[in-house]
Amino acid sequence: MEGPRAHISTISNNDAALRRAVRIVAMLNLAYFGVEFGVALAIGSVSLFADSIDFLEDAAVNGLILIALNWNPHRRSLVGMALAAILLAPGLATLWTAWEKIVAPLPPAPIPLSLAGGGALAVNLFCAGLLARFRTHSGSLTRAAFLSARNDALANVAIVAAGLVTIVTLSAWPDLLVGLGIFFMNLDAAREVYTTARRERSLAVGQP
Numbered sequence: 001m002e003g004p005r006a007h008i009s010t011i012s013n014n015d016a017a018l019r020r021a022v023r024i025v026a027m028l029n030l031a032y033f034g035v036e037f038g039v040a041l042a043i044g045s046v047s048l049f050a051d052s053i054d055f056l057e058d059a060a061v062n063g064l065i066l067i068a069l070n071w072n073p074h075r076r077s078l079v080g081m082a083l084a085a086i087l088l089a090p091g092l093a094t095l096w097t098a099w100e101k102i103v104a105p106l107p108p109a110p111i112p113l114s115l116a117g118g119g120a121l122a123v124n125l126f127c128a129g130l131l132a133r134f135r136t137h138s139g140s141l142t143r144a145a146f147l148s149a150r151n152d153a154l155a156n157v158a159i160v161a162a163g164l165v166t167i168v169t170l171s172a173w174p175d176l177l178v179g180l181g182i183f184f185m186n187l188d189a190a191r192e193v194y195t196t197a198r199r200e201r202s203l204a205v206g207q208p
Contacts, residue, residue: 019066021130022145026062029055032123039116045108046101046179047159048116050094051152054182055120057089058127058148065145080197084190094183098176105172113175114163121156124149147192151185158182 033055040048061083068079128149158181162174 018134021134022062022065025127025130025145025149026059026066028123028127029062030059032120033059036116036120039112043109043112044106045113045116045175046094046097047155047162047175047182048108048113049097050179050182051117051120051155051159053089053093054148054152054155054186055123057086058145058152061086061148062145074201077197077201081194081201084194084197088186088190092183094179098179098183101172101176101179105176107166107170107172108163108175110163110166112163113166114160117156117159117163121153121160124153124156128153147189151189155182155185 033052036048036052036055039045040052064079064083068075071079128146131146131149134146155178158178162178165171165174
């Protein structure tokens with residue numbers, strides 16, 4: 001039977017592994033933000049623009065997690081509520097760019113759209129894999145990071161598909177619909193993170 005020291009050592013090792021994973025995820029997200037944002041501007045893609053802002057948001061989320069991991073549950077829950085609001089930012093950017101696309105419905109270049117979406121998918125699958133084992137560690141903070149990476153991977157599959165459909169249809173609508181889909185996924189993720197953070201805050205306030 002393991003004693004208290006072994007248990008404390010296990011917790012410490014888990015925290016160190018989580019920090020390494022979150023640091024890697026933050027750097028990868030920041031790097032691919034630059035790639036995807038540049039492609040989005042070059043080809044006029046709603047979905048890539050929204051997804052690039054999502055990469056920047058993910059870098060910020062993981063940076064905040066690194067800062068707040070050692071805080072007490074009450075303070076972590078407040079950060080979790082803030083992260084729920086941050087998760088909405090890419091969706092709001094998507095709504096704005098979607099409106100601009102409706103006004104001027106020009107399709108993006110389909111091949112760069114699919115290639116950029118495929119690269120984003122590879123990055124997000126790697127990040128989701130790193131964070132999967134920690135998704136219940138430190139409550140709403142790491143759950144926010146895992147949900148964000150998971151949702152991004154789903155969005156990237158849709159972006160690749162939109163590029164393939166655009167090759168056939170030469171329509172702006174596949175890109176536009178995927179962009180709106182990203183908005184609704186981020187809305188649901190924000191709701192789940194906020195609910196988890198509220199529950200943590202209630203438990204922390206009720207502790208002696």
